[in-house]
Amino acid sequence: MVAFTKGHGTGNDFIIIADADGELDLSAEQVAVLCDRHFGIGADGVLRVVRSSAIPEGAASLAEEPDAEWFMDYRNADGSIAEMCGNGIRVFVHFLLRSGLAEIEPGSTLPIGTRAGVRDVTRSESGYQVDLGRWRLSGGEPLVKADGLTITRPGIGIDVGNPHVVVALASEVELASLELHRAPELDPAPPAGANVEFVVPGEPLVRDGIGHVRMRVSERGVGETLSCGTGVAATALAVRYWAGEAAPDNWRVEVPGGTLGVRMFPAEDGEHVALSGPAQLVFHGEVDLI
Numbered sequence: 001m002v003a004f005t006k007g008h009g010t011g012n013d014f015i016i017i018a019d020a021d022g023e024l025d026l027s028a029e030q031v032a033v034l035c036d037r038h039f040g041i042g043a044d045g046v047l048r049v050v051r052s053s054a055i056p057e058g059a060a061s062l063a064e065e066p067d068a069e070w071f072m073d074y075r076n077a078d079g080s081i082a083e084m085c086g087n088g089i090r091v092f093v094h095f096l097l098r099s100g101l102a103e104i105e106p107g108s109t110l111p112i113g114t115r116a117g118v119r120d121v122t123r124s125e126s127g128y129q130v131d132l133g134r135w136r137l138s139g140g141e142p143l144v145k146a147d148g149l150t151i152t153r154p155g156i157g158i159d160v161g162n163p164h165v166v167v168a169l170a171s172e173v174e175l176a177s178l179e180l181h182r183a184p185e186l187d188p189a190p191p192a193g194a195n196v197e198f199v200v201p202g203e204p205l206v207r208d209g210i211g212h213v214r215m216r217v218s219e220r221g222v223g224e225t226l227s228c229g230t231g232v233a234a235t236a237l238a239v240r241y242w243a244g245e246a247a248p249d250n251w252r253v254e255v256p257g258g259t260l261g262v263r264m265f266p267a268e269d270g271e272h273v274a275l276s277g278p279a280q281l282v283f284h285g286e287v288d289l290i
């Protein structure tokens with residue numbers, strides 16, 4: 001039997017498994033069964049909590065930041081591996097804190113190893129903020145076809161550690177009529193796939209100096225989720241890019257599971273993007289790994 005904790009960040013839910021010494025060899029099939037909402041516990045992904053020194057990918061994290069003791073081994077619900085998870089990393093740090101594996105006072109920061117590099121997570125009174133690092137336009141404007149959309153629309157590729165394509169829609173009605181049971185089709189398809197966000201600018205777009213948008217997401221390796229943290233950051237970046245010079249650097253992005261904050265700020269190596277929001281642990285249990 002393996003002990004697990006169930007947690008979520010704005011409804012993006014995860015099975016958290018503590019495996020400090022890296023003794024658990026989780027196969028893609030086992031992850032898919034755990035995440036199955038009928039035959040398993042049910043979740044959008046698995047967060048394996050492992051010491052950076054106990055997973056091969058952790059060597060790069062420790063070389064980048066020797067204090068990155070913990071590594072987030074993130075798996076999508078279909079068992080595939082992803083580089084980064086913006087909601088997951090807040091839940092991951094909350095779990096470390098609650099289980100006594102790390103101490104972090106409000107206002108202080110913990111570096112976490114991920115496949116996208118080391119990410120700094122800062123605890124606040126109401127949740128956590130993660131510096132997702134340098135973002136970049138990943139090139140190309142794939143055409144996006146999705147059920148429920150009457151026309152094919154262009155998207156913009158944005159990388160925030162993992163790949164995203166953000167698509168602007170014309171109205172709330174168009175957003176509501178989207179049918180995301182089937183993954184959207186991208187042409188050309190990015191080689192490693194992409195998470196796809198559909199966004200409608202708020203009305204007005206900017207209120208009190210803060211940008212507002214609403215989005216829905218189809219995640220690579222999962223399907224439609226109630227929230228995607230890195231997708232929220234990519235969405236705010238895309239909308240600011242489209243809006244031009246005068247657009248703000250602070251955004252509130254509404255997703256079906258809640259609202260998350262995004263901030264863009266200059267750093268030594270270029271502009272970074274940070275995501276902030278809550279993290280909750282819901283229940284603990286034990287499961288047989290089949």
Ligand SMILES: N[C@@H](CCC[C@H](N)C(=O)O)C(=O)O
Pocket residue numbers: 012076081082083084085086087088162163195219220221222227228229230231
């Ligand atoms: N839900 C996550 C993103 C998880 C990984 C994604 N599905 C991918 O394959 O890149 C988030 O909150 O960022």
